[in-house]
Amino acid sequence: MPEMATILEVLFIIFKVVVVTMILFSLPLPLTWMERKIAAHIQVRLGPFRVGPHGVLQPFADMMKLMFKEDIIPYKADKRLFRIAPIISMVPVLAAFAVVPFGNDITIPFLNEEVSLYIADMDVAILYILAITGIGVYGIIFGGWASNSKYALLGGIRSTAQMISYELPMSLAAIGVVMITNSLSLVNIVNAQQGWHWNIIYQPLGFFIFFIASLAEINRIPFDLPEDEGTLAAGYHVEYSAMRFSFFMLTEYVAMVLASVLAVLLFFGGWNGPGFLPSIVWFVVKVSVFIYFFMWIRFTLPRYRYDQLMTIGWKILLPLSLFNVLITGFFLI
Amino acid sequence: MDENEEVISTREMTLHMGPQHPSTHGVLHLVLDMQGEKIVKASPDIGYLHRGTEKIAENLLFTQFVPYTDRMDYMCAMTNNLAYVQAVEKLLGLELTERGKYVRVIAAELSRMAGHLVAVGAWGLDLGAMTVLLYAFREREKILDLFEMLCGSRMTLNYLRIGGVRYDITEAFKKKCLDFVLDFPQRVDEYERLITNNRVWLKRNKGVGVITADDAISLGLTGPSLRASGVKWDIRRDEPYLVYDRFDFVTPTGENGDCFDRYMVRVREMRESAGIVEQALKGLPEGPVNVDMPEIVPPPKKDVYKDMEALIHHFKYVSHGFKVPKGEVYSSIESPKGELGYYIISDGSEKPFRVKIRAPSFVNLQSLSHLCRDAYLADVIAIVSSLDPVFGEVDK
Numbered sequence: 001m002p003e004m005a006t007i008l009e010v011l012f013i014i015f016k017v018v019v020v021t022m023i024l025f026s027l028p029l030p031l032t033w034m035e036r037k038i039a040a041h042i043q044v045r046l047g048p049f050r051v052g053p054h055g056v057l058q059p060f061a062d063m064m065k066l067m068f069k070e071d072i073i074p075y076k077a078d079k080r081l082f083r084i085a086p087i088i089s090m091v092p093v094l095a096a097f098a099v100v101p102f103g104n105d106i107t108i109p110f111l112n113e114e115v116s117l118y119i120a121d122m123d124v125a126i127l128y129i130l131a132i133t134g135i136g137v138y139g140i141i142f143g144g145w146a147s148n149s150k151y152a153l154l155g156g157i158r159s160t161a162q163m164i165s166y167e168l169p170m171s172l173a174a175i176g177v178v179m180i181t182n183s184l185s186l187v188n189i190v191n192a193q194q195g196w197h198w199n200i201i202y203q204p205l206g207f208f209i210f211f212i213a214s215l216a217e218i219n220r221i222p223f224d225l226p227e228d229e230g231t232l233a234a235g236y237h238v239e240y241s242a243m244r245f246s247f248f249m250l251t252e253y254v255a256m257v258l259a260s261v262l263a264v265l266l267f268f269g270g271w272n273g274p275g276f277l278p279s280i281v282w283f284v285v286k287v288s289v290f291i292y293f294f295m296w297i298r299f300t301l302p303r304y305r306y307d308q309l310m311t312i313g314w315k316i317l318l319p320l321s322l323f324n325v326l327i328t329g330f331f332l333i
Numbered sequence: 334m335d336e337n338e339e340v341i342s343t344r345e346m347t348l349h350m351g352p353q354h355p356s357t358h359g360v361l362h363l364v365l366d367m368q369g370e371k372i373v374k375a376s377p378d379i380g381y382l383h384r385g386t387e388k389i390a391e392n393l394l395f396t397q398f399v400p401y402t403d404r405m406d407y408m409c410a411m412t413n414n415l416a417y418v419q420a421v422e423k424l425l426g427l428e429l430t431e432r433g434k435y436v437r438v439i440a441a442e443l444s445r446m447a448g449h450l451v452a453v454g455a456w457g458l459d460l461g462a463m464t465v466l467l468y469a470f471r472e473r474e475k476i477l478d479l480f481e482m483l484c485g486s487r488m489t490l491n492y493l494r495i496g497g498v499r500y501d502i503t504e505a506f507k508k509k510c511l512d513f514v515l516d517f518p519q520r521v522d523e524y525e526r527l528i529t530n531n532r533v534w535l536k537r538n539k540g541v542g543v544i545t546a547d548d549a550i551s552l553g554l555t556g557p558s559l560r561a562s563g564v565k566w567d568i569r570r571d572e573p574y575l576v577y578d579r580f581d582f583v584t585p586t587g588e589n590g591d592c593f594d595r596y597m598v599r600v601r602e603m604r605e606s607a608g609i610v611e612q613a614l615k616g617l618p619e620g621p622v623n624v625d626m627p628e629i630v631p632p633p634k635k636d637v638y639k640d641m642e643a644l645i646h647h648f649k650y651v652s653h654g655f656k657v658p659k660g661e662v663y664s665s666i667e668s669p670k671g672e673l674g675y676y677i678i679s680d681g682s683e684k685p686f687r688v689k690i691r692a693p694s695f696v697n698l699q700s701l702s703h704l705c706r707d708a709y710l711a712d713v714i715a716i717v718s719s720l721d722p723v724f725g726e727v728d729k
Contacts, residue, residue, distance in 0.1 A: 043467035230459040303461030
């Protein structure tokens with residue numbers, strides 16, 4: 001018979017996994033509404049307004065619609081790959097949240113039990129996240145390939161090249177942070193930034209590179225070439241419909257949240273903030289600011305061309321990130 | 334090498350872009366031969382919107398054809414009306430009233446602004462800057478409101494008629510229109526703040542789709558696309574029609590003949606048009622707006638109900654039309670897209686014997702293959718947008 005404390009701990013972990021997954025699955029609902037509202041206000045119009053007050057129920061209507069749509073698989077598509085591609089793209093982003101800490105430990109009243117606000121504190125959390133989100137691009141490539149459509153194929157090809165060229169500067173930018181804090185664990189990195197010693201102060205260039213590279217990683221304008229409505233219609237998911245399509249959309253939103261979370265954890269002191277609010281509130285506020293920033297950029301800028309994207313990745317960001325690592329090394333010595 | 338092993342080599346890919354594609358401005362079908370993302374050859378395939386407009390004209394009275402011209406370049410219907418009625422008036426040898434000419438200038442220039450707004454906005458949308466489109470359509474909406482005050486409809490206007498215009502402009506319209514054109518330059522500043530100096534916008538358009546002045550002339554380019562290559566050719570300035578010679582405006586030109594210059598020419602033309610409308614509104618003379626020829630311009634409807642003579646004229650106009658003297662005529666105007674010309678042959682009856690339309694979009698589109706040489710796939714979108722074809726006009 002295991003001890004009571006162990007059972008409780010296992011229960012807590014299961015509970016945490018369920019809660020985090022539920023939150024991630026339901027996040028796109030408010031996020032789509034927010035994105036449409038923000039877009040509307042940037043573009044001097046109202047946005048969704050019919051379903052519920054100020055259109056807040058619009059995402060639910062959209063979800064219902066997507067559920068009841070026919071799931072079309074194109075004739076001559078590689079059916080098995082076509083079916084699993086959205087899953088391959090979605091699972092890694094969700095799995096990345098296993099090591100994301102959301103705040104300080106809290107004590108649950110009545111039970112008097114200390115609970116940590118993360119599922120796992122991995123020693124190599126940064127490596128884990130960078131590696132596992134790299135797998136997600138296979139979903140896009142498979143989806144583009146299996147659709148048997150030239151537009152989707154081009155989207156897939158673009159995505160491959162884009163991921164390779166932007167994962168490097170992104171990882172190198174994160175290395176700067178690792179060098180300062182001497183740890184790959186996200187919890188330790190955040191703890192090292194206590195008392196306003198946010199990494200953005202020591203790593204402004206690193207943050208700049210990290211932010212641009214993550215824009216490219218999550219396929220947002222000005223780097224949204226894999227979908228590029230103007231040229232490729234919808235790119236890799238042009239042949240997808242119904243829930244399979246919505247899996248791709250869900251992935252995109254969760255990836256955007258992940259990018260914001262990482263930027264906050266690595267460079268903006270995580271949940272550290274003035275004491276009058278609980279740590280998790282500070283965390284959510286900072287992440288929301290980043291999400292808003294991503295949306296703001298999307299509705300302001302045009303998109304780059306494929307070769308220009310490559311030029312920026314290899315000729316500007318990569319040397320800059322290496323330079324950043326070098327400078328950080330000098331300062332540490 | 335093993336016999337079963339295939340040699341993997343790169344092959345050219347043929348991509349059919351359109352006719353159902355979000356950024357081919359209607360029903361353009363492009364057959365693109367590509368090596369990766371590079372274009373080897375681009376050939377436009379047109380005709381999906383062909384309605385036989387020129388043939389239809391042969392079976393209609395001269396007056397009845399005006400609404401059909403609305404559906405040619407539906408983004409700026411006024412200029413189409415103008416080109417057609419002007420050609421017929423040239424055949425008839427009509428001299429318009431002063432006020433009629435001014436009203437036509439106001440209508441045509443408002444139409445040019447509306448057309449360029451769509452061109453710039455849709456261009457932004459195609460390159461990913463969605464906000465520009467909605468900003469541009471905010472102003473276009475105001476122009477359409479003005480058109481609604483003018484003639485009751487917003488898109489297919491049918492406002493101009495042979496011998497004048499359908500309704501005289503009112504004081505309320507004058508005031509609202511003046512407010513609009515005075516405010517308009519600030520609105521154009523807004524679009525420019527969004528994209529003109531934007532690095533991404535510059536990178537996508539500078540040096541893309543370059544055409545030299547000589548090539549542009551030999552390919553028959555007209556309008557903003559020609560002027561962007563540095564050729565100062567504007568029919569309003571060089572062969573003035575209506576009363577354009579009385580207004581003070583400059584003809585903007587570009588230097589490099591790339592997409593960015595074509596964009597800048599359009600933006601500056603919008604400002605000039607606002608200036609022309611302002612001058613025309615301030616110098617608007619009093620007097621009748623239509624020529625005093627009851628057989629060509631029917632009397633006002635309220636006279637028709639109580640005046641026998643007016644009733645007869647109206648009946649004749651509607652049922653028989655009027656005879657146009659035998660002859661051939663070519664008349665062209667500077668439409669937002671370029672030189673819009675009508676070649677009309679009349680055999681002396683009430684119906685034209687033959688109408689040939691020189692549609693600027695159609696002629697401009699033939700430069701597409703030339704412009705797309707060695708471009709990237711994404712450049713094709715910018716180039717198509719910079720030529721600004723409207724398919725009602727290309728396919729006729």
